[in-house]
Amino acid sequence: MTNLQIWDPIQDFVRIFDDGFFPKRHQMFRQNFMPVEIEEVDGKIKVSAKLAGVKKEDLEITANQDSITILVRKKEEKKEGKKGTIHYSEFHREEEFSRTLQLPTSIDTTKVEAEMKDGILEIFAPTLSSAKERKVMIK
Numbered sequence: 001m002t003n004l005q006i007w008d009p010i011q012d013f014v015r016i017f018d019d020g021f022f023p024k025r026h027q028m029f030r031q032n033f034m035p036v037e038i039e040e041v042d043g044k045i046k047v048s049a050k051l052a053g054v055k056k057e058d059l060e061i062t063a064n065q066d067s068i069t070i071l072v073r074k075k076e077e078k079k080e081g082k083k084g085t086i087h088y089s090e091f092h093r094e095e096e097f098s099r100t101l102q103l104p105t106s107i108d109t110t111k112v113e114a115e116m117k118d119g120i121l122e123i124f125a126p127t128l129s130s131a132k133e134r135k136v137m138i139k
Contacts, residue, residue: 034099047123056116063112071098
């Protein structure tokens with residue numbers, strides 16, 4: 001018995017992206033390209049991001065009062081030469097992606113610290129004292 005398959009042009013179009021024909025654009029649409037956790041611990045905002053294969057030299061972190069941006073710039077270069085009659089070519093690739101995280105409270109940008117260990121980036125940002133929760137007395 002023969003299996004009939006119905007041609008689906010939409011599925012073929014999606015497959016082009018899945019096969020890596022447009023790898024940079026495909027990465028932008030993935031929901032988990034930079035998994036992040038945000039939590040408040042002891043008056044500090046802690047941001048944890050999983051960045052396997054990224055070196056700390058490839059990272060740039062920008063802190064605003066209510067957001068943190070993580071920018072990753074990866075560059076890869078391979079230079080090859082000539083061996084006998086075979087010529088080798090150069091290979092150059094650059095990737096850049098970023099994620100801006102809106103924070104639940106305002107932070108002190110002058111005291112933000114970050115560390116990278118085993119592919120996990122941790123950012124610690126103390127909250128501003130004026131942004132802390134307080135009880136309001138009703139008159």
